[in-house]
Amino acid sequence: MACLLIIAHAPLASALKAIAAHTFPDEAQQLRVLDVLPDTGPEALEAQARALLPDELDDDPEVLVMTDVFGATPSNIAQRLVDGNRVRALAGVNVPMLWRTLNYAGRARLDELFARAVQGGAQGVLPIASTRPQNQAFLPGAHDQDHHHHQQ
Numbered sequence: 001m002a003c004l005l006i007i008a009h010a011p012l013a014s015a016l017k018a019i020a021a022h023t024f025p026d027e028a029q030q031l032r033v034l035d036v037l038p039d040t041g042p043e044a045l046e047a048q049a050r051a052l053l054p055d056e057l058d059d060d061p062e063v064l065v066m067t068d069v070f071g072a073t074p075s076n077i078a079q080r081l082v083d084g085n086r087v088r089a090l091a092g093v094n095v096p097m098l099w100r101t102l103n104y105a106g107r108a109r110l111d112e113l114f115a116r117a118v119q120g121g122a123q124g125v126l127p128i129a130s131t132r133p134q135n136q137a138f139l140p141g142a143h144d145q146d147h148h149h150h151q152q
Contacts, residue, residue: 001030001106002113003054003061006093007045007078008068010035016098024102031102036074045077053081062086062110064101064117066093088114096124 006013013033020028032052036045054061065081067074070091078089088110100120104113 001027002108002110003032003063004030004101004105005032005034005049005052005063005065005081006067006098007034007036007049007065007074008093009072009074010037012068012093016093016095019095020098020102023099027102027105030105034074034077036077042073042077045073046080049077049081053087062113063088064110064113065089066097066101066117067091068093086110090114090117090121092121094121094124097121100124 006016008016013035017028017031017033020031034045034049034052040048049065053063063081063086065078065087067078067089068091069075075089075091078091081087082089097117097120101113101117104116108116
């Protein structure tokens with residue numbers, strides 16, 4: 001199984017691990033996380049991230065690093081870990097991406113896992129209807145502080 005590492009602004013990494021444990025309890029045990037605190041320097045963060053990598057990195061394990069925002073500190077730390085071969089990173093981690101990754105982590109090689117993570121993240125972003133359905137009952141004054149009647 002590929003090693004999965006989330007590096008994100010605190011407390012997002014830990015929160016994503018808790019979500020993973022809720023839906024994929026067995027796979028979530030393999031998930032490693034690093035919450036980036038605002039007062040920790042880049043060198044210390046890199047050391048913490050490297051300590052989370054598997055010890056047997058020389059034995060060809062694969063590592064997928066997921067981070068929250070491209071260009072921010074967590075992403076910059078992830079870039080320092082990437083070797084383009086056994087360690088790959090992507091930004092924009094979200095719950096659909098995480099679930100897709102956990103679903104395939106035990107069966108996919110790093111390149112396929114990377115592609116599935118990107119696909120899961122992109123496919124998980126969907127617009128939700130911006131207006132209420134027409135067949136719902138009108139409740140005067142509900143959620144309208146000015147008591148306007150905005151029926152469609």
